[in-house]
Amino acid sequence: MASLPHSYISQSQSLRDGTVKVSVDGLSQQYIAPPSNFGGPGDVWSPEDLQSAAISSCFCLSFRAIARAAKLSWYSVHSEVELLLAKADKNVVFTEIHNKVHLVIDDMKDRETAEKALHNAESSCFISASMTAKSSMEINICQRT
Numbered sequence: 001m002a003s004l005p006h007s008y009i010s011q012s013q014s015l016r017d018g019t020v021k022v023s024v025d026g027l028s029q030q031y032i033a034p035p036s037n038f039g040g041p042g043d044v045w046s047p048e049d050l051q052s053a054a055i056s057s058c059f060c061l062s063f064r065a066i067a068r069a070a071k072l073s074w075y076s077v078h079s080e081v082e083l084l085l086a087k088a089d090k091n092v093v094f095t096e097i098h099n100k101v102h103l104v105i106d107d108m109k110d111r112e113t114a115e116k117a118l119h120n121a122e123s124s125c126f127i128s129a130s131m132t133a134k135s136s137m138e139i140n141i142c143q144r145t
Contacts, residue, residue: 010023011023018033019033031044031045033045033046035049037085055081055125055127057079059099062122063118067114067117072114074103074105075106079101081098082100097134099137101137101140103140118141
């Protein structure tokens, strides 16, 4: 990892109606709209979808690094993140992050190491750590057959 701090820059452009075009230098453009809960079409990514995806992908990437350092033998990890958007005080904010994790390991004798790595990944994900929402994780670990 390069030394900190890191800087990340994106650009967004919008007309009065329609989708918002989002771009990051060197990457493909994305089109964003409000979610259907806010009257959006529901057929393109929303900022809320991007936030949830940022957390689940950050978790998976953190887990990969932690598992590698722990020399854990694993096959796959799946993270399903649900964000709860609610009114807190006078603001609408994400109040809860619930991560359902399914991990497939090569040998159940490594279950304790795997569970520790999952918890370390949860606390190491700086995307969710930057949020004030309450976080919980549901873990399912099974052996590869």
